[in-house]
Amino acid sequence: MAILEVTHIGKHFGKTNVLKDVSFSMEEGTALAIIGSSGSGKTTLLRCLNFLETPDCGQICVNGETLFDAGKSEKDKDEELRKKRLHFGMVFQSFNLFPQYTALENVTLAERLLAQERADFKQNKKAILEEIDAHGKELLARMGLAERMDHYPHQLSGGQQQRVAIARALALKPDILCFDEPTSALDPELTGEVLKVIRSLAEQKTTMIIVTHEMAFARDVADQVIFMDDGVIVEQGDPHEVIDHPKEERTKQFLTRYAQG
Amino acid sequence: MFWTVTQSLLGGLATTFEIFILTLIFALPLGLVLAFGLLSRFRPLRSLVQVLVWIIRGTPLMLQLIIIFYGPGLWLGRTIWSGNEAGRITATVVAFVINYACYFSVIFRGGIEGVPAGQREAGQVLGMTKRQIFFKITLLQMIKRVVPPMSNEIITLVKDTSLARIIAAYELTFAGAAFMKSDGLTWPLFYTGVFYLVFVGLLTLLFNYIERRLDYFK
Numbered sequence: 001m002a003i004l005e006v007t008h009i010g011k012h013f014g015k016t017n018v019l020k021d022v023s024f025s026m027e028e029g030t031a032l033a034i035i036g037s038s039g040s041g042k043t044t045l046l047r048c049l050n051f052l053e054t055p056d057c058g059q060i061c062v063n064g065e066t067l068f069d070a071g072k073s074e075k076d077k078d079e080e081l082r083k084k085r086l087h088f089g090m091v092f093q094s095f096n097l098f099p100q101y102t103a104l105e106n107v108t109l110a111e112r113l114l115a116q117e118r119a120d121f122k123q124n125k126k127a128i129l130e131e132i133d134a135h136g137k138e139l140l141a142r143m144g145l146a147e148r149m150d151h152y153p154h155q156l157s158g159g160q161q162q163r164v165a166i167a168r169a170l171a172l173k174p175d176i177l178c179f180d181e182p183t184s185a186l187d188p189e190l191t192g193e194v195l196k197v198i199r200s201l202a203e204q205k206t207t208m209i210i211v212t213h214e215m216a217f218a219r220d221v222a223d224q225v226i227f228m229d230d231g232v233i234v235e236q237g238d239p240h241e242v243i244d245h246p247k248e249e250r251t252k253q254f255l256t257r258y259a260q261g
Numbered sequence: 262m263f264w265t266v267t268q269s270l271l272g273g274l275a276t277t278f279e280i281f282i283l284t285l286i287f288a289l290p291l292g293l294v295l296a297f298g299l300l301s302r303f304r305p306l307r308s309l310v311q312v313l314v315w316i317i318r319g320t321p322l323m324l325q326l327i328i329i330f331y332g333p334g335l336w337l338g339r340t341i342w343s344g345n346e347a348g349r350i351t352a353t354v355v356a357f358v359i360n361y362a363c364y365f366s367v368i369f370r371g372g373i374e375g376v377p378a379g380q381r382e383a384g385q386v387l388g389m390t391k392r393q394i395f396f397k398i399t400l401l402q403m404i405k406r407v408v409p410p411m412s413n414e415i416i417t418l419v420k421d422t423s424l425a426r427i428i429a430a431y432e433l434t435f436a437g438a439a440f441m442k443s444d445g446l447t448w449p450l451f452y453t454g455v456f457y458l459v460f461v462g463l464l465t466l467l468f469n470y471i472e473r474r475l476d477y478f479k
Contacts, residue, residue: 050386078391086388096383099478100401109397110387154479172387 003028009058029205033222089174108136139167159190273436292365317363349430372403412468
């Protein structure tokens with residue numbers, strides 16, 4: 001069964017239709033890359049999955065559970081929306097780390113807050129918090145940031161900040177991890193370290209959706225590629241097929257422009 | 262004489278300080294509540310707060326103080342403030358709290374809006390509640406942004422307390438000016454100025470300290 005099933009998602013801002021009847025599905029443990037030019041709707045699609053935007057129509061199902069159905073008239077209460085968001089993790093283009101917290105605190109903050117809702121929190125407070133701290137440290141170590149845990153975001157390079165952001169998104173063990181152009185805000189010499197981390201996550205069979213402009217990376221890492229243009233999915237399939245032997249005219253144009261660009 | 266003046270000014274300073282600190286204690290949280298009103302997506306509420314802020318910022322604090330002190334007596338036929346010093350200070354604090362909360366609310370609104378939307382979104386995708394996002398993420402970043410404009414307002418507040426003499430509250434300026442009337446002395450006026458300068462000087466040090474304490478993040 002597909003871990004994620006998106007059907008007939010549409011979204012408009014004012015008069016612009018940003019997403020038009022977008023449907024796709026993906027299997028657990030695979031990586032999906034979404035490519036396309038700016039304004040093609042890639043980011044909006046990710047934001048819909050994370051409930052940062054509400055689609056006008058369509059459905060989103062995770063593990064067979066319908067998280068979103070535009071046909072249902074009643075709106076979700078804040079509390080339910082909050083739970084649904086936890087199925088997805090999100091890594092932003094501009095990192096969005098919390099500046100007043102250290103790298104480790106950034107990673108553990110949400111988990112600490114969630115732990116407060118546990119029935120046994122008061123009795124086992126110390127043990128629970130220690131466990132969360134240990135988990136955060138382990139995640140940062142996996143990101144190669146064992147030495148940087150107590151640094152504040154402004155003391156870290158862009159690549160390091162983005163790796164902290166990845167650890168933060170992983171901390172809540174989301175079903176699907178989303179990346180919104182994770183290397184676009186980085187200096188070229190810093191993109192490598194972030195791509196390396198994402199690559200190793202793919203090797204560990206993390207379910208991921210990656211919106212990216214790094215074509216070579218998408219081809220190497222993704223199990224499936226979607227090319228979007230003007231709010232629709234133009235072509236999707238095996239990365240080597242889509243990127244090296246595109247069938248659709250629009251995909252060809254985009255990739256040629258890209259190669260020249 | 263110097264000692265008599267000093268004692269008298271210290272008495273006035275106590276009242277000035279009382280008005281100052283009580284105004285802060287109540288106007289800071291009220292200002293934050295009004296800031297949420299200014300940021301509300303519920304139009305009627307937002308408009309209501311906007312009109313309130315317009316009226317309060319658009320009229321003199323002294324006029325507001327006179328209305329609040331004398332108004333109830335004239336409208337209700339009996340004053341709600343007791344006729345003694347405590348009653349006058351209470352009326353002053355009420356007027357000041359309303360006035361300063363309005364100024365603070367505009368500063369707070371700017372501070373909250375200045376925190377990038379990505380911060381809130383990052384909290385949302387991590388499953389935080391609105392309350393958690395405000396208190397754990399937005400608040401401290403807002404405070405860092407509002408310290409410089411707030412220090413201006415708070416220093417103005419120190420000197421605005423002198424307006425309380427219009428309803429005969431015995432504050433610092435009242436105390437200093439009294440010697441001019443009774444003994445024809447002008448030097449207590451300058452001495453009074455020194456009291457204000459020291460008060461504001463200490464506040465400035467405090468604000469510098471807060472700014473330095475918040476320097477650890479950007």
